[in-house]
Amino acid sequence: MGVLILTFVSCFSIKAFAESTNSAKNLFVADGEVDKRLDIEGDAYIAGNGIKLSGNVAGDVIVAGNTLDIYVENVGGSVRLAGSTVNIGGNINRNITAIGATINIKEGTSANGVYVSAGEVEFLGEAEDVFISADKVNLNGIIYGNVNIECNELIIGENTKVDGEIKVKASTEPTILGEFDSDKIEFTLSKEYENKSDTYNRAFFIEKILSLITALILSLLLVLMCKRYLFKAKEYTIDRPWLPFLIGFATLIILPILALLVCITIIGIPIAFIALIIYGVLIYLAPVVSGIVLGEIIFKNMNLYLSALIGTIFIKVIMFIPYVGGVVLFACVLLSLGVFIQNLISSITSKEIM
Numbered sequence: 001m002g003v004l005i006l007t008f009v010s011c012f013s014i015k016a017f018a019e020s021t022n023s024a025k026n027l028f029v030a031d032g033e034v035d036k037r038l039d040i041e042g043d044a045y046i047a048g049n050g051i052k053l054s055g056n057v058a059g060d061v062i063v064a065g066n067t068l069d070i071y072v073e074n075v076g077g078s079v080r081l082a083g084s085t086v087n088i089g090g091n092i093n094r095n096i097t098a099i100g101a102t103i104n105i106k107e108g109t110s111a112n113g114v115y116v117s118a119g120e121v122e123f124l125g126e127a128e129d130v131f132i133s134a135d136k137v138n139l140n141g142i143i144y145g146n147v148n149i150e151c152n153e154l155i156i157g158e159n160t161k162v163d164g165e166i167k168v169k170a171s172t173e174p175t176i177l178g179e180f181d182s183d184k185i186e187f188t189l190s191k192e193y194e195n196k197s198d199t200y201n202r203a204f205f206i207e208k209i210l211s212l213i214t215a216l217i218l219s220l221l222l223v224l225m226c227k228r229y230l231f232k233a234k235e236y237t238i239d240r241p242w243l244p245f246l247i248g249f250a251t252l253i254i255l256p257i258l259a260l261l262v263c264i265t266i267i268g269i270p271i272a273f274i275a276l277i278i279y280g281v282l283i284y285l286a287p288v289v290s291g292i293v294l295g296e297i298i299f300k301n302m303n304l305y306l307s308a309l310i311g312t313i314f315i316k317v318i319m320f321i322p323y324v325g326g327v328v329l330f331a332c333v334l335l336s337l338g339v340f341i342q343n344l345i346s347s348i349t350s351k352e353i354m
Contacts, residue, residue: 026059028302028310034065038072045299045310051083060094064313068100079111082212082317086118088125096127099317101209103134105141117320129164150190156180212316218288219312223304232346233289233339234296244338251337255279279337286336287329291315293339 025042038044038055045062046053052069053061060077063070068083072090079088081098088096088104092111103118109125116123116131122138123130129145137149140157146164152171158178168174169188176182223230236244259276262268282289295311296304315332319325 028299028306043077047306047309047313062310062314064309071106080317082313084209097317099208099320107141124159152190208320212313215288215291215312215316216309218285219292219308220305222285222288222292223308227304229343230289230292230296232343234293236339236342237293237335238297244342245331245334246338247341248334248336248338251341252333278340282336282340283333286332287315287319288312289336289339290332293335 025040027038027040027042027044027046029036029044029046033049034046034051034053036046036053036055038053038057038061040056041058043059043062044053044057047064049066051063051065051067052071053063054071054073056074057072058076061070061072061075061079061081063080064082066084068081068086068088070079070081070086070088070090072079072092074091074093076093078094079092079096079098081088081096081100083098083100084102086098086100086103087106088098089106089109092109094111095113095115096105096109096111097115099117101119103116103120104122105114105116105125107124111125111127112129114123114125114127114130114132117133119134120136120138121132121134123132123141126142126144128143130139130143130147130149132139132147132149132151134149134151136153136155137151138155138157139147139149140155140159142159142161143166144163147162147166147168149167150169154168154170154174156174156176156178160178160180162180162184165186166184167186167188169190171190173187174182174185233244255275256279259272259279262272262275291312291314292308293311294315295302295307295309299307299310302310315328318328
């Protein structure tokens with residue numbers, strides 16, 4: 001569980017990864033260790049290894065790192081976090097969304113909605129609605145709306161208060177320490193967890209974290225080696241946003257069929273083989289390419305490496321969400337295939353090398 005989501009960030013000493021940038025009213029920071037008191041009117045985007053934040057933010061706070069200590073006084077928007085150990089405290093006017101190994105929502109924290117996926121979760125704050133997916137959950141706060149928890153082990157503490165519905169899906173019945181009314185709990189025995197060992201649960205979570213780390217490393221390598229390609233991909237997406245997706249959809253369907261038809265001839269077999277390899281690579285890299293392009297479009301004045309990291313984190317975290325993640329992945333695949341074909345056609349017609 002102690003996997004570090006962004007350990008590699010601290011391993012780079014390149015200047016590009018140790019900068020703080022103000023763009024209009026927003027703050028962008030990427031460094032090995034970040035310890036800041038915030039007082040900004042826009043959004044805060046921060047990446048690093050160890051991150052400590054306090055102060056006030058009028059917009060959203062988006063942070064990725066290893067150890068996150070987010071003890072803000074007030075956030076006007078939402079807080080979105082990805083880390084190994086995540087500690088959260090303060091008044092959040094909108095939602096808390098977090099993924100990590102260990103997530104602690106401290107006493108005195110208030111938010112509209114709380115959406116958390118982790119190995120271990122402790123909730124001591126106040127919220128309108130709470131949705132948690134974890135191995136172990138300690139619920140000991142106040143929820144004015146509904147609670148939905150999927151876990152292996154749930155402890156309901158003495159200070160727990162739930163005004164709405166509480167739905168629990170777990171491998172064992174919740175442990176109730178106080179006088180909480182067990183009749184309010186809609187309990188479902190989880191077959192998914194029933195036969196899983198702790199080792200399997202940890203391996204599953206680690207796989208997700210490693211997937212994110214791999215995507216971030218790939219995003220840096222792609223920016224380093226394919227800047228021209230990515231710049232043109234961004235231009236295609238801005239110029240006519242619908243076209244890359246349309247071309248990508250056609251490529252997704254037609255290319256495998258053409259590859260099979262080409263295999264009829266002996267000389268066509270290696271061509272089809274190479275085409276299918278490229279096809280597979282483009283699909284595998286789709287979330288990374290899409291994240292880089294998204295980062296370039298949204299953070300046009302930011303360092304390209306930093307915008308690529310933020311864009312990739314955003315795409316990968318959304319992909320962890322059930323149902324929504326599948327739709328996002330499909331869109332990423334279409335974009336990846338579409339901009340590749342557009343780049344290929346441009347290179348052929350202009351006799352330029354991407």
